[in-house]
Amino acid sequence: MLIKVNSAAVNGLDGYVVEVEVDSIRGLPGQSIVGLPDAAVKESRDRVKFAITNSGFEFPPGYFTINLAPADIRKEGPLYDLPIAIGMLASSQQLKPGMLKETVIIGELSLDGGLRPVNGVLPICMSISGNGIKRVIVPRENADEAALVAELEVIPCDNLLKAAKYLDGKETIRPHIIDIDSLFSEKLQFDIDFCDVKGQGLAKRALEVAAAGGHNILMVGSPGSGKTMLARRLPTILPPLSIKEALEVTKLYSVTGLLSSKKSLITVRPFRSPHHTTSDIGIIGGGRNPRPGEVSLAHMGILFLDEFPEFERDVLEVLRQPLEDGVVTIARALSSVTYPAEFMLVAAMNPCPCGNYMDATKNCICPSFKVQRYWGKLSGPLLDRIDLHVEVPRLKKEELTNLPKGETSEVIRQRVIKARNIQIDRFKEARVHCNARMLPKHVREFCKLDTEAENLLKSAVLHLKMSGRCYDRILKVSRTIADLEGSADIRSAHIAEAIQYRAMDRN
Amino acid sequence: MTKASVDIGRTGEDIAAQYLTNKGYLIIERNFRSQQGEVDIIARDGEFLVFIEVKNYSFRSIGTPLGAVRKSKRESIIHAARTYLFKNKIKGINCRFDVLSIYNMSQFQLIKDAFHVN
Numbered sequence: 001m002l003i004k005v006n007s008a009a010v011n012g013l014d015g016y017v018v019e020v021e022v023d024s025i026r027g028l029p030g031q032s033i034v035g036l037p038d039a040a041v042k043e044s045r046d047r048v049k050f051a052i053t054n055s056g057f058e059f060p061p062g063y064f065t066i067n068l069a070p071a072d073i074r075k076e077g078p079l080y081d082l083p084i085a086i087g088m089l090a091s092s093q094q095l096k097p098g099m100l101k102e103t104v105i106i107g108e109l110s111l112d113g114g115l116r117p118v119n120g121v122l123p124i125c126m127s128i129s130g131n132g133i134k135r136v137i138v139p140r141e142n143a144d145e146a147a148l149v150a151e152l153e154v155i156p157c158d159n160l161l162k163a164a165k166y167l168d169g170k171e172t173i174r175p176h177i178i179d180i181d182s183l184f185s186e187k188l189q190f191d192i193d194f195c196d197v198k199g200q201g202l203a204k205r206a207l208e209v210a211a212a213g214g215h216n217i218l219m220v221g222s223p224g225s226g227k228t229m230l231a232r233r234l235p236t237i238l239p240p241l242s243i244k245e246a247l248e249v250t251k252l253y254s255v256t257g258l259l260s261s262k263k264s265l266i267t268v269r270p271f272r273s274p275h276h277t278t279s280d281i282g283i284i285g286g287g288r289n290p291r292p293g294e295v296s297l298a299h300m301g302i303l304f305l306d307e308f309p310e311f312e313r314d315v316l317e318v319l320r321q322p323l324e325d326g327v328v329t330i331a332r333a334l335s336s337v338t339y340p341a342e343f344m345l346v347a348a349m350n351p352c353p354c355g356n357y358m359d360a361t362k363n364c365i366c367p368s369f370k371v372q373r374y375w376g377k378l379s380g381p382l383l384d385r386i387d388l389h390v391e392v393p394r395l396k397k398e399e400l401t402n403l404p405k406g407e408t409s410e411v412i413r414q415r416v417i418k419a420r421n422i423q424i425d426r427f428k429e430a431r432v433h434c435n436a437r438m439l440p441k442h443v444r445e446f447c448k449l450d451t452e453a454e455n456l457l458k459s460a461v462l463h464l465k466m467s468g469r470c471y472d473r474i475l476k477v478s479r480t481i482a483d484l485e486g487s488a489d490i491r492s493a494h495i496a497e498a499i500q501y502r503a504m505d506r507n
Numbered sequence: 508m509t510k511a512s513v514d515i516g517r518t519g520e521d522i523a524a525q526y527l528t529n530k531g532y533l534i535i536e537r538n539f540r541s542q543q544g545e546v547d548i549i550a551r552d553g554e555f556l557v558f559i560e561v562k563n564y565s566f567r568s569i570g571t572p573l574g575a576v577r578k579s580k581r582e583s584i585i586h587a588a589r590t591y592l593f594k595n596k597i598k599g600i601n602c603r604f605d606v607l608s609i610y611n612m613s614q615f616q617l618i619k620d621a622f623h624v625n
Binding site: 026027028029030031032059061062063 | 555585588589592598599600601602603604620623624625
């Protein structure tokens with residue numbers, strides 16, 4: 001008897017319905033799965049066999065063909081175990097499921113019939129709601145994530161038997177509901193705070209500007225001067241995620257399988273700090289079955305690259321395109337997917353290999369060609385795309401002991417949020433949401449200068465031989481500085497501060 | 508193969524046939540051969556047509572009976588089964604592969620639905 005069960009698959013961040021067709025003929029016993037299954041899907045044959053017998057059902061005789069339609073798209077992963085098992089049971093008339101038409105079923109089976117969580121549940125649920133699909137049966141661990149889509153009835157199941165009984169109408173399962181607002185009402189809690197860092201007023205100010213406008217920033221300083229410490233505290237001054245942003249970030253973590261079952265929605269901006277040995281594919285995403293890379297996992301958050309020039313040159317250069325566009329398109333022979341990648345790049349580096357180049361107290365022992373080679377790793381186009389360059393000098397001994405504690409993160413964050421709100425208001429109609437993402441037309445519209453400021457900028461561009469992109473970046477940063485001050489116009493003081501953050505163009 | 512071991516096999520299959528008959532199997536054919544395969548016993552068990560491989564043991568040391576039915580042996584049985592179905596124009600009957608192991612001509616272990624094609 002032919003049975004059709006709806007399941008789903010995810011391509012990039014879009015889910016779509018996959019129809020699992022199960023039919024059998026009498027004859028020699030066996031099963032085959034068609035519809036471009038990958039190894040994990042093919043193996044489901046063995047898992048399904050034991051899950052069925054260990055759930056107290058009879059493994060049906062005859063030769064089964066299982067077709068995953070549409071047949072021309074590759075099917076990955078173990079999420080078809082449950083629909084295949086349900087299909088085989090229904091096909092052998094061990095259960096008579098109603099409502100298969102409007103139900104999507106996903107889940108990996110273990111040999112004892114239990115259900116294991118799968119990846120990509122949130123993007124699947126977001127894409128399939130509507131289209132006549134009313135409910136989704138998911139493993140219990142995925143229930144929170146699925147329930148973020150309010151339009152769908154989410155039926156959490158622990159094992160095959162429960163799911164079968166539910167579909168058979170013999171047991172009712174209460175749809176899982178989650179209160180999104182309550183997830184957001186939890187106050188952000190951090191173990192670290194900006195007041196832990198002594199001194200470094202300039203760097204702190206630069207980080208505040210970066211946070212307020214979503215700008216990229218490069219910190220240069222001797223070892224131990226506090227670059228890493230500052231960067232790690234940046235998330236504590238960023239504005240909270242909106243619900244829409246949080247869902248977008250959570251989708252990315254869902255397909256990557258990084259979502260923990262306890263925390264279904266990511267409400268804190270991600271902070272990713274990949275090691276400098278990370279490959280270009282690890283940074284940008286990709287692989288045979290494309291996966292989001294670090295740039296996408298840092299979407300709406302921070303990508304912190306410590307020891308910036310130590311990264312492979314290829315890795316640094318691939319950053320250029322997502323820095324500009326905010327998305328990454330990964331084209332492979334088998335598929336092409338686009339992942340969002342709107343991140344703040346925070347880079348930290350020493351001024352030279354030994355680290356003492358600009359230090360007042362210690363002498364640099366590097367030969368000059370080594371310093372040059374070190375800096376040569378950072379190409380002009382890459383430095384161009386980093387809005388703020390800031391030096392983080394080593395603190396003197398008396399500063400370390402005597403300086404009072406600085407401002408707390410909470411105080412700084414309130415200022416940042418205020419500046420961000422001005423930007424949200426400004427870009428209400430546009431699709432950008434912060435100053436750093438302004439398009440050229442926005443720059444022309446929102447970054448008008450008075451003559452004094454214009455002259456200052458012109459002479460700076462002339463003297464420092466800046467590129468056109470760099471000119472735009474200065475305008476964007478000065479817009480943010482003006483927003484922090486609550487000033488509607490960009491004045492020469494704002495421009496001056498923005499130019500000051502182009503330290504590395506001057507060298 | 509020595510005459511003695513063939514004899515053991517023969518006698519083993521006789522005992523097996525007896526055992527299966529007692530279990531309610533209806534023996535249809537014994538030692539069916541195709542070009543590339545053979546199956547020891549073909550029998551009817553309720554609605555199923557069953558192809559049975561008989562394994563005789565007189566000592567325990569060489570592993571489990573199911574382990575003795577390796578891939579090449581399974582393929583041989585499956586080939587014989589397909590040939591049998593084709594020759595006798597049998598369609599629409601559910602089939603099964605069983606393995607019967609006999610230890611010391613006296614202890615039986617019947618594994619139903621021991622393997623599938625593919």
